[in-house]
Amino acid sequence: MAHRKEMREKMLLVITVFASIYLVSVFAVDTSYVAAVYEHKVILNPDPHTPVSRHDALQHMKKNLDIYEEQAARAAQQGAQILVFPEDGIHGFNFTRSSIVGYLETIPNPQEESWNPCTEPERHNNTEVLQRLSCMARRNNLYLVANMPDLQPCPLKTSPSSTCPPDGRWQFNTNVAFRSDGLLIARYHKQNLFFEQSFDTPPEVEVITFDTPFAGKFGLFICFDILFHDPAVVLVEMGVRQLIFPTAWMNQLPLLDSIQFQQAFSLGANVTLLAVNIRNDRLIMTGSGIYTPFSATYHHARKGDPEEGRLLVARVPVLEPPEVEAGGGESTISVATDSGYCYQDNCDDPPPPSYPTFISSMMYDTFTFVLLNETQGDVKVCNGTFCCRLQYRWLLQDHKELYAVGAFAGIHTVNGRYALQVCAVVRCGGLDQSSCGQEVEEAESKMDFLLEGNFETKYVYPSILTSRLVLEQPESLQKAPDGRVTIKHSNTKGGLVTACLYGRMYHLDNE
Numbered sequence: 001m002a003h004r005k006e007m008r009e010k011m012l013l014v015i016t017v018f019a020s021i022y023l024v025s026v027f028a029v030d031t032s033y034v035a036a037v038y039e040h041k042v043i044l045n046p047d048p049h050t051p052v053s054r055h056d057a058l059q060h061m062k063k064n065l066d067i068y069e070e071q072a073a074r075a076a077q078q079g080a081q082i083l084v085f086p087e088d089g090i091h092g093f094n095f096t097r098s099s100i101v102g103y104l105e106t107i108p109n110p111q112e113e114s115w116n117p118c119t120e121p122e123r124h125n126n127t128e129v130l131q132r133l134s135c136m137a138r139r140n141n142l143y144l145v146a147n148m149p150d151l152q153p154c155p156l157k158t159s160p161s162s163t164c165p166p167d168g169r170w171q172f173n174t175n176v177a178f179r180s181d182g183l184l185i186a187r188y189h190k191q192n193l194f195f196e197q198s199f200d201t202p203p204e205v206e207v208i209t210f211d212t213p214f215a216g217k218f219g220l221f222i223c224f225d226i227l228f229h230d231p232a233v234v235l236v237e238m239g240v241r242q243l244i245f246p247t248a249w250m251n252q253l254p255l256l257d258s259i260q261f262q263q264a265f266s267l268g269a270n271v272t273l274l275a276v277n278i279r280n281d282r283l284i285m286t287g288s289g290i291y292t293p294f295s296a297t298y299h300h301a302r303k304g305d306p307e308e309g310r311l312l313v314a315r316v317p318v319l320e321p322p323e324v325e326a327g328g329g330e331s332t333i334s335v336a337t338d339s340g341y342c343y344q345d346n347c348d349d350p351p352p353p354s355y356p357t358f359i360s361s362m363m364y365d366t367f368t369f370v371l372l373n374e375t376q377g378d379v380k381v382c383n384g385t386f387c388c389r390l391q392y393r394w395l396l397q398d399h400k401e402l403y404a405v406g407a408f409a410g411i412h413t414v415n416g417r418y419a420l421q422v423c424a425v426v427r428c429g430g431l432d433q434s435s436c437g438q439e440v441e442e443a444e445s446k447m448d449f450l451l452e453g454n455f456e457t458k459y460v461y462p463s464i465l466t467s468r469l470v471l472e473q474p475e476s477l478q479k480a481p482d483g484r485v486t487i488k489h490s491n492t493k494g495g496l497v498t499a500c501l502y503g504r505m506y507h508l509d510n511e
Contacts, residue, residue, distance in 0.1 A: 031317055031318050032315050032316060032317045032318060033081050033082070033212075033214040033215045033315070033316065033318060034078070034079045034080050034081050034082075034313060034314070034315050034316075035080065035081070035082050035083075035084075035272075035274050035290050035313070035314060035315075035316055036075040036078070036080035036082070036083045036084070036142075036290075036311060036312065036313045036314075037083070037084045037085075037274055037275065037276035037288050037289070037290060037311075037312050038068070038071045038075070038083065038084070038085055038086075038276060038288075038309060038310070038311050038312075039086065039276055039277055039278070039279050039286065039287075039288040039299060039309055039310045039311075039312070040064070040067065040068075040071075040085060040086050040089040040276075040278060040279060040309050041278075041279040041280070041307055041308055041309045042064060042086075042088060042089050042092055042278050042279070042280065043060070043063045043064050043067075043092075044092040044093075044280075045060055045091075045092050045095075048092060048093070048094040048095045048096075048099060048100075049094070049095070049096055049099050050099055051098055051099045051101060051102060052099070052102045053102055054102045054126070056102065057091075057102035057103045058128055058129075060091075060092075060103075061090050061091055061103065061129060064089060064090050064091075065090060065129070065132050065133075067309065068085060068089075068090075068133075068136060068146070069136060071083075071309070071311050072136045072137075072139075072140045072142070072144065073140060074311055075140070075142065075311060075313060076140035076141065076142055078313045079313070080142055080313055081142055081143060081180075081212070081214050081215075082142060082143040082144070082145070082212065082214075082215075082218075082274070083140075083142050083143070083144050083145070084144075084145045084146075084244055084245075084246060084274045084276050085144075085145065085146040085147065085246065085276060086147065086246045086247060086248060086276045086277055086278045086288070087147045087173070087222055087223050087246040087247050087248040087278065088147060088248045088278060089146070089147060089246070089278060090129060090146065090147070090148050091103045091148065091149055093196075093248060095197070095198040096197050096198060097167075097171065097197055097198050099198070100149055100171065100198040101151075103149050104149050104150065104151035104171060105126055105127050105128075105129055105130055105148065105149070105150065105151065106124070106126065106127075106150065106151050106152065106153075107127075107130065107148075107150045107152075107174060107176060107184075107187050108124060108184065108187075109187060110184050110185050110186055110187055114183065115183070115184050116134060116138075116181065116182045116183045116184065117130040117131040117133075117134035117135075117182065117184060118131060118134035118135040118137075118138045118182035119138075119182060129148055130148075130176065130184065133146050133148075133176065133178060134178050134182035134183075134184065135182060136178075137178035137179065137180060137181075137182050138178075138180070138181055138182030141180045142180050143177065143178065143179060143180055143212055144177070144178045145175060145176070145177045145178075145186075145220070145244050145246065146175070146176055146246075147173070147174065147175050147176075147222065147246045148174055148176060149171060149172070149173065149174065149198070149199070150170075150171070150172040150173075150174040150187070150189065151169055151170070151171055151172075152169065152170045152171075152172065153168060153169050153170075154168060154169060154170050155168075156168050163200075163203040165200060170200045170202070170203075171198060171199050171200055172189035172190065172199055172200060172202060173189065173190035173193065173196060173199045173222060174187060174188065174189055174190070175187070175188040175190075175208075175220045175221075175222060175244070175246060177210050177218075177220065177244075185210045186208050186209070186210040186220060187208065188206055188208040188220040188221065188222070189202040189206050190202075190221075190222040190223070190224075190225060191205050191206065191221075191225055191228070191230055191231060192223075192224040192225045192227070192228045192230075193224065194223060194224040194415070194416070195415075205230045205231055205234070206231065207219075207230075207231045207234050207235060207238070208220045208231075209235070209238075209240055214318075215242055215318045216241075216242070216318060216321075217240050217241075217242065218240070218242045218243065218244055219231075219235035219236075219238075219240040219242070219243045219244065220243075220244050221235070221243065221244075221245060222245070222246055222247065223245075223246070223247040223248060223249060224416070226245060226247075226261065226265055227416065227418055227504070228418065228506070228509070229504075229506040229509075232265075232269075233269075233459065233506065236269045236271060239321040239322055240271075241270075241271050241272060241319035241320065241321060241322070242271065242272045242274070242318075242319065243269075243271050243272065243273050243274070244274050245262070245273055245274065245275040245276070246276055247275065247276065247277050247278075248277065248278040248280075248285060249277050249278075249285060249287065250283055250284050250285055251284045251285070251286070251287060252284075252363065252439075253439040253440060253441065253465075253497070253498070254362065254363075254424070254426050254427075254437070254438075254439060254440060254465075254497065254498045254500075255362070255363050255422070255424060255498065255500055255502060256363065257287065257300075257465065257469065258275075258277050258285075258286065258287025258288070258300070259275075259287040259288075259289055259296075259298045259300050259469065259471055260463045260465045260471070260498070260500075261461065261463065261502070262275040262287070262288075262289055262291055262298070263289070263291050263296050263298075263463055263471050264461035264462055264463040264500070264502060265291075265461055266291035266292065266293060266296075267291075267293055267461065267462050267463075267474070267477060268459065268460055268461035268462060268502075269461075270293050270319075270322070271293070271319065272290075272291065272292045272293075272316055272317075272319055273289075273290075273291045274290055275288055275289050275290075275291065276288040279301065279307060279308070279309060279310070280307075281301075281307050286299075286300055286301040287299070287300045287301075287469075288310070288312060289312065290312055290314040290316060292316050292317065292319070293319075294473070295314075295316070295473075296471055296473065297312055297314035298312070298471065299312055300469045302441070302468065302469060352377075352378040352379055352380045352389065353378070354380075355370045355371070355379055355381075356370070356371075357369065357370055357381060358370075358371075358433050358436075360404075360406070360433065360434060360436045360437045361437055362406060362408070362424070362426070362436070362437030362438075363412070363437070364412070364413075364414035364415075365408050365410065365412055365420070365422075366408065366410075367383065367406035367407065367408045367422075367424075367437060368381055368382065368383040368406060368407050368408070369381065369404040369405065369406040369433070369436050369437075370404060370405055370406075371402065371403070371404050371433060371436075372390075372392060372403040372404060372405060372425075375393070375394055375397045376392060376393035376394065377390075377391070377392055378390075378391045379391075379392070379405055381405055381406065381407045382407055383406075383407040383408050383409050383410075384409050384410075385409075386407055386408075386409035386421050386453070386454070386455075386456075387407065387453070387454055388405060388406075388407040388423030388451065388452065388453045388501075389451075389452045389453070390405040390423075390425060390449060390450070390451050390452075391449065391450040392425075392447050392448065392449040392450075393447060393448045393449075394445065394446070394447050395446040395447060395448065395492075396445070396446065399444065399445035400444075400445075401427055401428070401443060401444060401445045401495075402427070402428040402430070402431050402432075402433070402435070402436070403425065403426065403427055403428065403445065403447075403496075404425075404426060404428060404433070404436040405423070405424070405425050405426075405451075406422075406423075406424050406425075406426065406436070406437070407422065407423055407424075407453070408420060408421070408422045409421045409422075411508070411509075411511075417509065418504065418506075418509050419504070419505035419506070419507075419508035419509050419511075420502070420503060420504065420505065421453065421455050421456065421457065421503035421505060422500065422501065422502055422503060423451055423452070423453040423500070423501040423503075424498060424499065424500040424501070424502075425449065425451060425496065425498065425499040425500075426440070426497075426498050427440050427443045427445070427495070427496060427497055427498070428440070440497055441467070441468065441469060441497065442467045442468060442495065442497070443466070443467045443494070443495030443496055443497050444467070444495040445495050445496060446492040446494075446495060446496060447492065447496055448489070448490035448491070448492075449488070449489060449490075449499060450486060450487070450488045451486070451487050451488075451499055451501060452484060452485065452486040452487075452501075453484070453485055453501050453503065454482070454483055454484050455483045455484070455485055455501075455503045456483060456503075456505065457483075457503050457504060457505050457506070457507075458479070458483075459503065459504045459505075459506060460479070460485045460501050460502065460503045460504075461501075461502045461503075461504070462474055462477050462485075462487045462500065462501050462502075463498065463499070463500045463502070464487075464489055464492075464496075464498070464499050464500075465497045465498045465499075465500075466492060466493065466494030466495060466496055466497055467494040467495040467496075467497060468494065469497075470493075470494050472489065472492060472493060472494070474487050474488065474489050475488050475489050475490060476488045485501055485503075487499065487501060
C-alpha cells in the first residue's frame with residue numbers, strides 16, 4: 001500500500017508539473033503578439049502640382065494599393081495580427097492644396113459612427129480607398145493601419161479666430177485603423193506638419209487610441225509628431241505602451257537617422273513602437289522597425305541596395321501599463337554587468353581634467369566639442385551651463401579615426417523649431433576637428449563608454465548607431481531624480497558612428 005501511495009504521489013506531481021507547464025505556455029501566448037510593418041517603395045504621381053480627376057487619382061492609388069494587398073496577404077501568412085503601412089504610401093507627396101483634391105476622401109469619425117466600409121460600401125460616397133483598406137483587413141483577418149488624405153468640410157466664419165480655411169474645407173494628413181473584420185476604429189489627423197502645403201493643422205490636438213484583444217491599447221501619431229510633445233508624449237503619459245508611427249522620414253545623420261531615433265524613442269519612452277517609413281532613395285527615405293525597450297527588428301537600406309519594399313514581422317511582448325511609482329528614486333531601464341570601469345558616484349571626485357574645446361556645427365546647431373585623443377579618458381564638455389561627461393576606453397589603441405564628444409543646449413531653428421539638450425559622441429568626417437558633426441555612415445573604432453548628462457528635462461532619448469547603420473542596444477540606461485541620465489555600453493560589435501542622449505525641452509519650444 002505504501003508503495004502504491006508513493007507511486008500515486010509521484011504521478012500526481014508529474015501531472016501537476018505538466019499542467020503548470022501547459023498553463024504557462026498557454027498564458028505566454030497571451031502576453032505577446034505578432035506585428036508587421038511594410039516599408040513601401042511608393043509609386044508617385046510624376047507631376048504632383050497638377051490637379052487630376054478623381055478617376056485618375058484612383059488609378060494612381062490603385063497601383064500602391066495592389067502592392068498593399070500582396071503584402072497584407074504575406075503578413076497574414078506569417079501570423080501577423082496587426083500590419084502598419086507608411087505615411088503617404090497610397091497617394092505620395094509634394095502636392096499643393098488644390099492638386100491633391102482628387103485624392104481626398106471624407107473619413108467619418110469612428111467615435112461618432114460605427115461603419116464597416118467593406119460590408120457597407122454604399123453608406124458613404126467617394127470612399128473607394130477606405131473600402132479597399134477595410135476589405136484588406138477583413139480578408140486577411142488582421143488589424144490594419146494606413147495613411148491617407150482626409151477632407152472635412154468646415155463652417156466658414158467671419159471671426160478672425162476661425163481656423164476654417166477660406167475654401168471651406170480642412171485637408172488632413174490622416175492615419176486610419178481597421179479592426180480585423182474591417183470596421184473603421186480610429187482616425188488621427190497629424191498635428192505637426194513638415195512643409196506640407198496640401199494639409200491643414202487640425203484645430204485641436206487629437207489624442208487617438210484604439211483597443212485590440214491581443215495587446216490592449218495602441219496610440220497613433222505620424223512622422224514629425226515624434227519630435228514634439230503633442231500628441232506623442234501625451235499618449236505615453238496616458239499609459240499607452242504600444243505606439244504606431246507611419247512616417248515619410250528623410251534621414252539625417254549623425255543624430256536623426258530614421259532607425260536611430262525610432263529606437264531612441266522606444267527606449268526613452270519605454271514603449272513598443274511600430275515604425276514604418278517610405279522607401280525613396282532620391283529623398284534618402286528608408287528605415288523601419290518594430291521596437292521594444294529590449295529588442296529591435298528593423299531594416300535600413302544602404303546606397304547600392306535594390307530600391308524595393310520590405311516587410312518586417314516580429315513577435316513582441318505586450319507591455320503592461322506603467323505602475324505608479326511610490327516616491328522618487330533612480331530608475332534603471334536595463335541593467336548590465338560591470339565591465340571594469342569606475343561608474344560609481346565617487347567618480348565625480350576629483351572632477352575630470354579640463355580639455356581644450358572647439359565649436360563645430362552639427363545638425364545646424366552649434367555644438368561645443370572636445371576631441372577624444374587619449375587611449376582612455378574622463379572628459380567633461382559644457383555648452384553654456386549644460387554639461388556632458390564621457391568616460392571611455394578604446395578597444396584598439398591604434399585606431400586611426402577622429403572622434404569627439406559634444407554638448408548643445410538651445411533652440412533648434414532649421415526645418416522646425418524645438419528646444420534641445422544633447423550629449424553626443426561622434427566619429428568625425430575626417431581627421432580635422434572642423435569635420436566633427438558631419439554625416440558619417442561607417443567606422444572601425446570601438447570603445448567602451450559611459451555617457452552622462454545633467455538634463456533639465458525628463459524627456460531624454462538614447463541611441464547607439466554603429467558602422468553601416470546598425471543599431472546596438474545599450475547595456476544600461478539610468479535616469480536619476482536630479483536629471484542625470486547615463487548610458488553605458490561595452491563590447492561594441494561594430495565601429496561607433498554615434499552615441500547620443502537627445503533631450504527634448506518641450507516646455508521651451510515656444511519661447
